[in-house]
Amino acid sequence: MEKMDGKALSLLIETNIKNNVNDYVSKGYRNPKLVVLLIGDNPASVTYVKNKEKACQRVGIESDVIRMNSDVSTEDVLKVIHQLNRDNTVDGILVQLPIPKQLDVNQIIESLDPNKDVDGLHSINIAKLYANQDGFVPCTPRGIMTLLKHYNIEISGKHAVVIGRSALVGRPVAQLLLNENATVTVCHSKTRNLAQLTQLADIVVVAIGKDKFLTQEHIHHANAIIDVGINRVNDKLVGDVDYDALFDKVDYMTPVPGGVGPMTIVSLLENTMKSYGLSIKEN
Numbered sequence: 001m002e003k004m005d006g007k008a009l010s011l012l013i014e015t016n017i018k019n020n021v022n023d024y025v026s027k028g029y030r031n032p033k034l035v036v037l038l039i040g041d042n043p044a045s046v047t048y049v050k051n052k053e054k055a056c057q058r059v060g061i062e063s064d065v066i067r068m069n070s071d072v073s074t075e076d077v078l079k080v081i082h083q084l085n086r087d088n089t090v091d092g093i094l095v096q097l098p099i100p101k102q103l104d105v106n107q108i109i110e111s112l113d114p115n116k117d118v119d120g121l122h123s124i125n126i127a128k129l130y131a132n133q134d135g136f137v138p139c140t141p142r143g144i145m146t147l148l149k150h151y152n153i154e155i156s157g158k159h160a161v162v163i164g165r166s167a168l169v170g171r172p173v174a175q176l177l178l179n180e181n182a183t184v185t186v187c188h189s190k191t192r193n194l195a196q197l198t199q200l201a202d203i204v205v206v207a208i209g210k211d212k213f214l215t216q217e218h219i220h221h222a223n224a225i226i227d228v229g230i231n232r233v234n235d236k237l238v239g240d241v242d243y244d245a246l247f248d249k250v251d252y253m254t255p256v257p258g259g260v261g262p263m264t265i266v267s268l269l270e271n272t273m274k275s276y277g278l279s280i281k282e283n
């Protein structure tokens with residue numbers, strides 16, 4: 001089994017982005033800029049946002065975090081987003097999810113300029129993904145595809161089983177695999193006989209959030225297993241895959257940590273650069 005080293009690949013991509021930013025700045029262009037809206041004080045969200053800020057700093061992308069109280073109204077969030085949409089110096093806008101329950105998440109996401117929607121959640125970007133057109137793709141699925149391509153994992157004609165159907169991970173990654181001509185099976189909590197399906201898979205993507213969920217009984221022999229899960233067990237971060245049990249049954253596998261996590265963050269930087277490229281062309 002070869003480990004798919006998301007950490008190392010993300011550092012390689014970061015170097016390219018940093019060079020790219022330096023190139024633009026040396027030609028007199030402004031730095032790219034990402035703005036994150038952090039609503040409330042969910043501890044996991046605070047950590048994720050910090051990691052995103054640090055990654056931006058490493059490559060020369062300016063980052064700004066707008067913090068809002070958890071009792072803010074949808075109207076107040078929309079006002080901020082409208083301002084950011086109009087601001088030509090802002091390339092990417094990201095609303096850190098989840099947001100407090102009183103807020104209308106759909107209305108908030110739909111208010112984003114689709115060309116600044118670096119999380120790829122606006123309905124226009126979802127439609128583009130499903131029509132196989134160029135748009136903004138959610139960061140975790142984008143990172144997974146980059147990893148598969150980097151390790152030359154054949155996708156076309158292969159059977160990919162995706163476990164999980166969230167808007168942020170399962171559904172978009174299934175669509176990206178389909179766009180690359182995989183035969184895709186999407187599984188979820190109501191799926192019966194899951195192991196029978198996963199045993200037929202060449203590529204398995206697990207994104208459910210259950211420690212050691214995917215284990216020996218699920219895999220006959222797979223080409224690649226992508227572990228998206230993040231679970232905290234005894235103060236350690238672990239994925240959804242029983243890594244040691246599957247070691248001999250797969251050619252390539254992502255570790256947790258150091259697999260999909262860093263690829264998600266670097267994909268956010270890539271999406272911000274894409275939006276920056278569009279803005280530089282227009283202005």
Ligand code: NAP
Nearest residue numbers: 140164165166169188189207208209228229230260261264
């Ligand atoms: P989510 O919105 O909670 O979705 C979980 C999905 O798993 C749902 O579709 C659910 O099915 C399915 N599921 C739950 N139990 C199942 C079971 N026993 N068998 C089959 N399917 C089952 O979660 P998410 O946002 O997609 O995230 C999934 C995991 O990935 C979490 O651990 C999250 O922390 C992690 N994550 C990691 C990254 C990263 O950068 N590494 C990024 C995003 C998420 P139903 O639809 O039927 O309920």
